[in-house]
Amino acid sequence: MSIKFERYGKGLAKGMVITLKHVLRPRITTQYPEERLNISRRFRGSDFVWDKDRCTGCATCAKSCLQGNITVVTSAGKENNYVVEEFEIDVGRCISCGLCVEACPYTALHFGLSYEKGTYRRGDLILGRDKLELTPASQPSGYDRPEFEVRLPKQTMLLDRAGRKRQK
């Protein structure tokens, strides 16, 4: 705590020099719709991908959800198994905690990578089977899924962008 209390405006002048220095620094903002950063490989959002072949209908995800958003309806199958008849996630009430993805013992439920998921109606936020199912086009996130994580593009870091010009 060795700050001298100078009163003749030296501190003010120093502050002005610092702000002037920043004019020459690179801007750190991005122009969002045109310029997009890579999001985290472990992205958690309001998008889910559900692998219907791996899902056994055990409903562990539904039990682990603290909001009770996941609905799983099953019926008895022929080979002593469950047949999943309904699988729904109410994303409108989801807090994206990721407990369901972690809980899934058969790695059948993953987060998705897309984040522009605004809708005009609350009803559209209830994702049914058609929106959840794993297709070649859907991108599962690497959250708690190391096998997906290695395949995803590297996250854009501000440290890379802002640090470049500071290295003299």
Added chain:
Amino acid sequence: MNSWILDNFWAHFAVFTIVILAFVIIGVMAFIYVERRGFGPFQLRRGPNRAGPFGILQPIADAIKVLLKEDVVPDRADKVLHTLGPVIVFLPVLLIFAVIPFHGQIGGLIANLNVGIVYVAAISSLGVVGVFMAGWGSENKYSLIAAMRVVGAMISYEIPLVLSLVAVVLATGSLSMNGIATGHPLPMILLMPLGFLIFLAASMAEINRGPFDLLEADSELVAGFHIEYSGMKFAMFYLAEYGHALAMSAVAATVFMKGWVGPWDAYLGWFWFILKTLMIFVLLVWLRVTFPRMRIDQMMSFAWKFLLPMALINLLVVGIQVVAFGGDIPWWMMFINFGLAGVLILGWSKFFRPGGARVEYQV
């Protein structure tokens, strides 16, 4: 220039009123753009860049948005004062431009007053009445506090402002704006740097900018005196705020930086004038972007205990020089004046204590 317009009183009046009105509105829009865009690089961001190329239409978009808003008058407000407030704030700002010389020897556009600087000082402080009317008439406690502050602060800062202008008048030997601009071969900013700093600080307080934006004080008083305004009336306040900044920058450019005088000023006078005005304004933006806000009691003590003695000493020093050199201060005095300004600021800073309610901790 058409001589008929200059000779006929009413034609002259009508034409140049429109010219000034257009200049103020376009100038204000340009200033808003310069400020908002200028904040960008200081803050590592880009500033508005969506409306038009480089965001140049942003002030227009702002204006349209503000004008389309509903005009809300609080139920218990004093309707007359509430409505008159913005008008009275905006009017003096326009009136200042009547005497500011834009270009060449013509002088002020509407009136080439031989007491132009007195007129500027008198008119520019009228806005406080409108601010107080707005603050009082809004029936809001925040705006009332802002009004209380503004009356104290603006009147206090009027004195160092005028005293620093008096020193300029002594040095140039003229009261008219044009006479001041052409009165001395050197710009006053070089001849009396202390006077310029005092004028800058006092005019920043006068136009409520930078560290002196106490009557808006958005972290304390939400929006200060215009908290209850919306729509057109709010736009008037906004216009008046930046118009006042434009006016004060123009006055500073004329008084301290020789206004339109520059190379080829027979043709480029208006260009030099606008360039100098813009330079002053960029300095104001830079100051605003850097400093935290002062507290009301510190602001008052800064005016009375720092700026006022400094302005008096400055006046004394300039007066002695004027008497000693017979009204024409030689150019080499500027080095002495720079040194003197430094010594005075350093010396007086040692004595100056900004007071406080729970007073400053004495180390």
Added chain:
Amino acid sequence: MKIDEAKTESVILEIPKAQPVMRDVEIIDTDAPGDDVFVLNMGPQHPSTHGVFRMRVTFSGELIEDMQPIFGYLHRGIEKLAETRTYTQFIPMTDRLSYLTSMANNHAYVVAVEKLAGIEVPERAEYIRVIMNELMRISSHLMAVGFFLNDLGCSVFTPLLYMYREREKLLDLFEMVCGARLTYNYMRIGGVSQDLPEEFLGYAKQFVKEMPSYIEEYEQLLAENEILLARTKGVGVLTPEMAVNSSASGPVLRASGIKWDLRKADPYSLYDRFDFDVPVGEIGDNYDRYRVRIEEMRQSLRILEQAIPQLPEGEVRTKVPQFLRPPKGEAYGRIETPQGELGFYLVSDGGIAPYRLHIRPPTLINVTALSEMVVGSLLADAIATFGSIDVCLGEIDR
């Protein structure tokens, strides 16, 4: 059953009039003629109350004569919600307490649960927790200082935006680790949810290397600024006695000159392995609180410098059943979050959900001393002092 009507009526008449719920708030008719107090309700909708805090201030001119903090506008019943969720399911809820220190909140809660259930944590997980906590401390202090300066009236946000730049880098790191930028939900009972990504350590090292020069810049920008000094020195003084008596904690307590940091006083996790200082202030004014936070950022960087190279290999999570049933009993887990001592008091009845959870929020207790600090100063100082406490309404109201 036949009701005697006369009797019913008398019963109704006997019901006493409703008392005001908050007894402390005496109701003053502010518009009564001849009343010379000037009462201003600052908040709950006010730009500088950091949420929905309300200050009921009595002025004489601009001088504050009386101040009553009123809160509860953001009450969400988080303590009650815990009783209907399993121990693991409550972790995301702790993110929503003080949303600028989510990682530390997670840590405090899992420390309490681990104490309750007697769970061992792998060493690597402890190291990760320490790293995350210190990164969180820097991020939170950046925001605290930035918003404090904003309250002081850096009206166009310049220092705040500079601090956002550094916080953004930290948020990138957090996002890389746990996939979210605000509600991390990273700590788990018995460890952390996932191991660090491989490129994390490189970036963290780079951050630790770069950060001191930025802190230096903030100092140059503001620490000697005459306006800042005049605004903060000697303003909002919290005396050491008052700080202890109001059981304040964190930077607010340390600024008053009391060297009390849970990382040293009651070492949890691995903090006894690291070498760092506890910065203290001199008199407990706004300036000291500002300085203590800046100093603490430097100390956090010191801890990070030691912790990152030491990070051992190994497991990051002990196997814990999804529906954990801790033995009957109670436990109090506390850590030093950026804002002070955050404690979770848990009572278990042997079921899958806590029987009772109580949160000791640091900022609620720090803010109780606010009226001591601001009475006798000016309106602008009240705002600045409130900003210097670094409150988070999500935590005060819970």
